[in-house]
Structures are given as C-alpha cells and as structure tokens.
C-alpha cells in the first residue's frame with residue numbers, strides 16, 4: 001500500500017507544532033501512528049501535512065501530582081505497562097493498556113492518540129469515562145482542561161480544535177478502598193473489542209459504593225457512560241442482585257451494531273455479563289482481595 | 290524530498306526520500322536488506338518487525354523520515370562475526386521455523402524480550418510474541434527456541 005503524497009514536519013516544541021497546524025487546514029498530528037498510518041496507507045486519510053510530534057521533548061512523563069496521575073502525550077502503551085505506579089494503583093488503566101492491540105503496536109501507540117482518535121472500538125475512552133478523567137488541550141495562546149464527558153463527540157469526533165494538541169491526560173488519584181477493572185471480549189490478540197466494560201469505584205467505611213464509573217467500549221458510536229447502572233449502585237451496599245440489576249441497565253442502554261463480531265442481541269448480552277463481572281472484580285480489588 | 294540518514298546494524302544509510310516512503314521499504318529497497326519482510330497491509334502480522342533504538346516495532350507502520358538519525362537492528366544484524374546469536378541458534382536447533390517468512394520478526398521480538406526478561410515463563414514468551422503471526426509452525430517450536438535462547442544466554446553469562 002503506497003500512501004498519497006504529503007508534506008512532513010517534525011517540530012521540536014509545542015508552539016512550533018501548533019504554528020504548523022495553523023499553517024495548513026489539512027494538517028494532521030502524527031503521534032504513535034498506529035491508527036493514522038494504516039488509514040493513510042489505505043488512503044482513507046489523505047492529510048496534506050503531517051506534523052510529527054514525536055520529537056517534542058518532555059511529553060513522556062507519568063507522574064502523580066495535585067491529586068492526579070498526569071500522563072504526557074507521548075507516553076506509549078508500553079510505558080504504562082512498565083510503570084510500577086500504574087500497575088500498583090491504577091488496575092483499571094493497567095488492565096486496559098494490556099488489552100490494546102499487541103506488544104509491537106504498544107511500543108508506539110500513545111494513550112493520548114487513543115483518545116484523540118475517538119474510535120468507539122478504542123479501549124481507553126471507556127476507561128477514562130469510568131475514571132472521570134480530564135484531558136488538557138493546548139492551543140496557540142491558551143490551554144484548557146476538558147472533562148472527559150465533554151470530550152467525545154461521536155464517531156471519530158472530539159471537542160479538540162484542529163489547531164489544538166492533546167498534551168496531557170489526567171486520571172484522578174484513587175481514594176482509599178478503590179478498585180477498578182477492564183474486561184474485554186476479543187476474538188484474538190490484537191483484535192478490537194466485540195464489547196468492553198470499564199469499571200472504577202470506591203467503597204466507604206461501611207462497604208457501600210461511594211462513587212462508581214462505568215464505561216462501555218464498541219457498543220455505540222462512541223464510548224458510552226452507563227449512567228443508569230452507575231446511579232443504581234451509587235450509595236448501595238453491593239450484593240449480587242443489585243449488581244445484576246445494574247448490569248441489565250447497561251444491557252438496555254448500550255447501542256451496538258450487528259457486524260462480523262456478533263449480532264446486536266449477542267453484544268447486549270455480552271455487555272450485561274462483562275458489566276457484572278467487571279463490577280465484581282472492581283469490588284474485590286477495592287477490598288484488597 | 291527529505292534527506293535521511295538511518296543507522297542500520299551499525300552502518301549509516303543515507304538517501305533522499307519522499308516522506309510517504311515506509312520505513313520497511315527504505316530498509317528493503319534503499320539499504321538492500323531484504324531480511325525484513327512485508328506480510329500484510331494492515332499492521333497485523335509483525336513480519337516487518339525491527340528494533341528501533343532497541344524496541345521491537347512494525348516498520349511498515351512508520352515512515353522512513355521518522356527514523357532519521359535513529360539506530361535500527363534488522364535480522365542481518367543479529368549474527369556477530371559469522372556466529373549465530375543465541376536466539377538464531379535456538380530457532381535452528383529447535384526447528385522454530387518452517388517457511389521462514391515470520392522468522393526475522395519473530396527473532397527480533399525475542400531478542401528484545403529476553404533482554405527485558407531473561408528468565409521467562411512459557412506464558413510470558415507467548416504473550417511477548419503475540420504480535421508476530423506465524424502461519425506454519427503452530428508456535429510450539431518457536432516457544433521452545435526462545436526457551437533455548439534464554440538458557441543459552443544464562444550459560445554464557447556465568
């Protein structure tokens with residue numbers, strides 16, 4: 001597959017990258033390239049200018065600061081997998097990064113690119129919904145913080161402006177008695193999810209669910225928040241019946257399409273089962289089991 | 290056109306290239322190193338795996354201009370002074386290949402993996418090579434080859 005022609009620039013600073021994006025309305029940011037380059041090879045994307053951000057220094061940090069886990073735009077999936085901090089305190093993020101693509105793709109693919117691409121089949125969007133994360137968008141003279149619920153705008157669409165860079169992802173530091181889990185049904189390694197469910201929650205001292213986030217992968221035009229399921233469990237002492245009911249709400253509220261991975265009915269049922277199991281696993285982890 | 294210089298297996302290769310040239314084509318056609326294979330159009334197979342600054346990546350899913358100034362290792366760089374590396378020896382001894390199409394990528398992934406994890410379990414080996422597809426072997430002997438290499442490297446470190 002031979003891509004169409006394009007111009008290429010590899011700026012070394014954020015301001016230079018932003019100026020390049022402004023200079024050409026058909027410019028595209030190139031990060032890990034693991035979604036964009038396949039599209040370019042098939043000529044499904046034909047940007048006039050590629051602004052390669054890989055040479056910008058100082059964007060590959062993972063640090064805990066001010067109540068957030070802050071992840072720079074050039075952090076790769078493999079960096080998340082290798083981070084002791086992520087493995088120890090962010091089991092939902094750790095589960096998710098391991099389920100993305102394959103080890104070779106993960107050496108290039110970035111978390112920021114996974115969110116900016118906004119493919120409903122990407123795994124991180126649901127996880128960031130469950131965490132109630134934020135992203136930082138940097139524009140020419142201003143940067144703004146976007147709550148994740150305002151970020152996704154449908155199929156492959158986000159609230160980023162064409163001349164904005166997603167520079168940081170912020171995941172709230174977990175409260176005591178927190179747990180999370182990502183469960184994904186995939187047909188084989190490297191496949192996108194037939195369906196995926198992300199759950200993050202914390203328990204109060206009495207064992208009731210204090211806060212809970214549930215995100216769903218690849219069962220709608222974008223990653224979905226299972227809002228009614230969350231509401232059903234918030235404040236409740238979790239038991240099998242309550243979890244089952246919350247899972248049924250997710251089954252009703254998701255909006256999958258029938259395709260080669262399964263029928264609508266199958267996928268809805270899968271969402272129910274995965275939601276149940278992910279909640280149970282998150283609770284086990286919150287209890288330190 | 291952009292001028293790029295890429296160090297492959299210790300030697301510099303320079304060329305004027307279009308930005309759209311994929312790295313794998315630079316390696317095969319500009320540097321004439323044809324051990325790196327192209328097995329798919331969809332970033333799925335890993336036959337094109339090379340080490341980019343020590344990390345295994347798919348060279349069909351990078352542009353050559355992105356590797357300007359970087360150090361790559363391809364299968365041609367594994368043997369030293371005519372002597373097979375432990376991973377190559379393992380594939381030879383354990384019959385870790387049939388047609389050989391996946392083998393260069395499989396071996397480069399294994400080399401990087403054993404550097405990170407010199408004492409792997411079978412599960413860890415299978416996980417590590419899960420981005421490299423083989424249509425022939427059924428993987429059993431590939432896993433044996435990687436185990437062999439791990440043992441061999443331990444012996445030579447003693």
Ligand SMILES: Cc1cc2nc3c(=O)[nH]c(=O)nc-3n(C[C@H](O)[C@H](O)[C@H](O)COP(=O)(O)OP(=O)(O)OC[C@H]3O[C@@H](n4cnc5c(N)ncnc54)[C@H](O)[C@@H]3O)c2cc1C
Pocket residue numbers: 028029030031032033034035036037038073099100101102105108109110111112113114115116117121122123124160164165166167190191192193331332333
């Ligand atoms: C074989 C294969 C299997 C895969 N399987 C999965 C899977 O199971 N789950 C999954 O979630 N993903 C999967 N992916 C996708 C992979 O994880 C992508 O690489 C990732 O979604 C995008 O990250 P990237 O850094 O490679 O972005 P790129 O491909 O470089 O960019 C993707 C898009 O985001 C934009 N962009 C990138 N970075 C920024 C930024 N910092 N600011 C603003 N815009 C930006 C680009 O302009 C482009 O439009 C798979 C890919 C392959 C090739």
Ligand code: FES
Pocket residue numbers: 326327328329330331332333334335336337338347348349350
């Ligand atoms: S040629 Fe198949 S992944 Fe690169």
Ligand code: FES
Pocket residue numbers: 385386387388389390391392422423424425426
């Ligand atoms: S030996 Fe033929 S593809 Fe692996």
